[in-house]
Amino acid sequence: MLRKEKDFSILPQVNHKGGEGTIYVKNFLELEEMHGAARCAGLSIIPPGCSIGEHAHIGDFEIYYMLEGKAVVKDDGVEKPFEPGDLLWCDDGHTHAIRNIGDTDVKYITIIFYTFDK
């Protein structure tokens, strides 16, 4: 099935994980379409001045693949620049956070997979 970006459902999240402002996820697939493998797959958009607070993943793991904008992440508590082409892998049992430090939207792919081998 081919789905155009205008047809993705949009999930706004306010002060997500204790972050600033409102961020958005444009969902590639809905939860019931992911056959139990994952619980989120989409394009995340963080407007200027907004962020997702630091949080842990337990029982699942997440990847961010950076497309556009200027961001910093926390990767197990350590701040790092996050640039287009970078991957942030928050493995099961680890923590992360992300913040837009530019003046344009930060856009990245986000996938949260469930963990099946522990």
Place this chain on the structure above:
Amino acid sequence: MLRKEKDFSILPQVNHKGGEGTIYVKNFLELEEMHGAARCAGLSIIPPGCSIGEHAHIGDFEIYYMLEGKAVVKDDGVEKPFEPGDLLWCDDGHTHAIRNIGDTDVKYITIIFYTFDK
């Protein structure tokens, strides 16, 4: 863990699924890092004139999220233009194919998730 694009492992695939030429997957995660949820997560690159042939997914499902270039896909046998921002979802039991019809690389995100609910 933050991983730079230069550190992604690269999988070249020749005449993949009966397609033309050589395509490349820059892996975000290695198979053993995906905890049984998925078997591929990466940035796919199809050079001009190259393609992936039509094939079915059984026991898993795949998404392509288009980033750059000019492509056509087959979606259950039907040819459709595939443009930046589009998602192609090849659900379990369905078929797809992709071909670069431009003069620059086609780049898209590819994730192959396993199916757990049937």
